[in-house]
Amino acid sequence: MGLVTPGSDTGNVDQKPLVPRVDTLAGKTIGLYDNGKPAAEPLLTAVQEKLEDRYPDATFSWYHVEHLNQIKNDDEQEAVVEWAEGVDTAIGAIGDCGSCTKFLAWGVELIEDAGTPGVGLIDEGFELDYQSNAIERGRPLRYKKTPVRCETTDLDRIREEVSEDVMDGIEDELTRQLNDKERAEPVAQ
Amino acid sequence: MPEQSQDEQSLAEINKSLYREGMTDGLPVIPPTEERVDEMLRGTDKSPDHIVGRLGNNENPLTIERLAANAVMAGCMPTYMPVLEAGVRALADPNSNSIQFSVSTGSWAYQWIVNGPVREKLGIESGSGAFGPSFHANQTIARALGMAYRNTAKIYPGEKDMGVMGNPAKFSMLAGENEEASPWEPYHVTHGYDEDESTISLAGPNSWVQWFPSQNTGEHVLRGMIENTPTSMRANSGEDLNVTITHAINPYNAEELEKEGLSKDEIKQYIVENSYYKTNEYVRSFGDDEKVPPRQVQQYGDVDAVKIATIGGPGRVNAIFGSSIGGPVTKKIEFPDNWESLLEEYSIEENWVPTEGFYE
Numbered sequence: 001m002g003l004v005t006p007g008s009d010t011g012n013v014d015q016k017p018l019v020p021r022v023d024t025l026a027g028k029t030i031g032l033y034d035n036g037k038p039a040a041e042p043l044l045t046a047v048q049e050k051l052e053d054r055y056p057d058a059t060f061s062w063y064h065v066e067h068l069n070q071i072k073n074d075d076e077q078e079a080v081v082e083w084a085e086g087v088d089t090a091i092g093a094i095g096d097c098g099s100c101t102k103f104l105a106w107g108v109e110l111i112e113d114a115g116t117p118g119v120g121l122i123d124e125g126f127e128l129d130y131q132s133n134a135i136e137r138g139r140p141l142r143y144k145k146t147p148v149r150c151e152t153t154d155l156d157r158i159r160e161e162v163s164e165d166v167m168d169g170i171e172d173e174l175t176r177q178l179n180d181k182e183r184a185e186p187v188a189q
Numbered sequence: 190m191p192e193q194s195q196d197e198q199s200l201a202e203i204n205k206s207l208y209r210e211g212m213t214d215g216l217p218v219i220p221p222t223e224e225r226v227d228e229m230l231r232g233t234d235k236s237p238d239h240i241v242g243r244l245g246n247n248e249n250p251l252t253i254e255r256l257a258a259n260a261v262m263a264g265c266m267p268t269y270m271p272v273l274e275a276g277v278r279a280l281a282d283p284n285s286n287s288i289q290f291s292v293s294t295g296s297w298a299y300q301w302i303v304n305g306p307v308r309e310k311l312g313i314e315s316g317s318g319a320f321g322p323s324f325h326a327n328q329t330i331a332r333a334l335g336m337a338y339r340n341t342a343k344i345y346p347g348e349k350d351m352g353v354m355g356n357p358a359k360f361s362m363l364a365g366e367n368e369e370a371s372p373w374e375p376y377h378v379t380h381g382y383d384e385d386e387s388t389i390s391l392a393g394p395n396s397w398v399q400w401f402p403s404q405n406t407g408e409h410v411l412r413g414m415i416e417n418t419p420t421s422m423r424a425n426s427g428e429d430l431n432v433t434i435t436h437a438i439n440p441y442n443a444e445e446l447e448k449e450g451l452s453k454d455e456i457k458q459y460i461v462e463n464s465y466y467k468t469n470e471y472v473r474s475f476g477d478d479e480k481v482p483p484r485q486v487q488q489y490g491d492v493d494a495v496k497i498a499t500i501g502g503p504g505r506v507n508a509i510f511g512s513s514i515g516g517p518v519t520k521k522i523e524f525p526d527n528w529e530s531l532l533e534e535y536s537i538e539e540n541w542v543p544t545e546g547f548y549e
Contacts, residue, residue, distance in 0.1 A: 003258075005258065006336065007212055008255065010249045067429040072288070097294040098292035098349065129349055133246065133349065150294075
């Protein structure tokens with residue numbers, strides 16, 4: 001009995017390599033990409049404070065998506081790429097819900113499109129969501145799970161939760177050299 | 190255990206296989222065999238490879254044939270294909286925001302309202318129990334559209350569909366508007382279509398509340414529409430996110446409002462002007478610590494954020510659907526050349542009320 005598949009055939013996306021990482025954050029311009037979720041700005045603020053302590057000679061450049069959904073617009077996407085071209089490396093936040101994790105992956109993908117290595121910060125419950133959206137966009141984008149629960153906007157609480165261990169992890173994602181899979185030339189998934 | 194026939198075994202195996210591949214909604218489905226899909230395609234003039242819409246992150250194409258396969262699985266009849274095609278066009282419209290509300294933690298549902306002559310032709314219920322189970326067209330059309338979206342966009346719970354609670358109405362919330370019992374112009378006319386056209390409208394609410402007025406007067410109905418809207422439901426129309434609340438008014442209460450001379454526009458205006466939530470629920474956004482919180486906050490940002498439809502049967506229970514972060518978008522239903530003969534062939538007569546006709 002022949003069946004007609006009810007699903008689309010276009011699930012497999014060719015994967016592009018990630019942009020090579022920077023070797024150190026010292027003296028670099030670090031981009032902070034706020035995807036428009038309320039919890040993104042305070043989380044990135046806490047991360048910036050801790051990076052400033054570690055690297056006093058680093059500089060920071062922010063990009064704010066005013067509303068989460070604006071990343072769907074061509075103008076916004078072009079603006080993200082243009083901004084990302086002006087930074088050495090970038091951290092994006094936040095993946096803490098279904099649509100914002102998707103749109104964070106879109107944002108980090110645009111940062112990589114600009115030739116800048118990027119890392120997304122996510123609530124640990126949204127790991128598979130981030131991975132699936134990244135693969136679907138065409139890159140095994142890097143990310144760091146944080147213990148900051150979704151929708152948390154209390155800056156003092158976030159400062160406590162973004163521990164030195166968490167910062168070590170973020171720094172590792174920003175500087176650890178690419179593995180074979182991440183360096184791969186375009187291949188079918 | 191009684192022996193199973195070959196067909197029964199096959200049915201069970203195919204269901205297991207489709208479930209394993211994530212192609213179902215968890216309930217048993219009718220296997221989309223080539224023969225059944227061919228029969229479903231009788232409901233359209235378009236070629237099987239015609240792309241009805243592109244859905245999901247990567248705008249995966251949904252062809253007529255694949256839509257028909259989902260329709261077979263959901264239990265649809267070929268005559269439902271025109272409604273399904275229009276529903277897919279609604280899902281594919283960027284203004285539907287289906288790309289967001291299908292995956293959001295808020296567990297938003299696909300809410301469908303059907304207008305025009307197609308309701309009677311297909312037996313789409315708009316009276317008693319319209320949003321509930323029992324009605325073949327209401328249930329199977331919504332189910333087919335839900336599965337078609339999932340199977341085309343390739344989203345799965347806990348993977349890309351991050352709805353925290355899930356929503357039992359996600360693939361089943363469809364009703365016709367009770368135009369015949371409504372004192373107002375139909376929903377689709379309000380949104381730019383002719384009364385004799387048939388349409389399907391999509392919104393994306395995650396909750397609904399049923400309520401009834403303390404008295405059957407226009408004033409009490411109006412007050413009830415405000416007082417029974419939870420303060421967690423808030424609405425504001427906009428380009429980036431169009432958030433709306435739909436009030437489904439039963440025909441009796443619609444009549445009470447009409448007796449007071451209230452048009453739908455006047456009702457919306459009244460609701461916007463008189464709906465507030467308390468400041469002790471006001472949530473500061475990051476960075477506005479210096480601002481003095483307002484004493485009260487408007488629940489609806491503007492008149493366009495309020496939608497009204499007349500739905501349901503006798504009784505004084507109404508419903509509020511919200512907040513919707515999808516659409517609303519309305520699409521015209523277009524019929525194939527063989528529509529009338531198909532209707533004759535595939536009509537189902539409901540004969541399920543044993544006492545109906547007893548007094549005749």
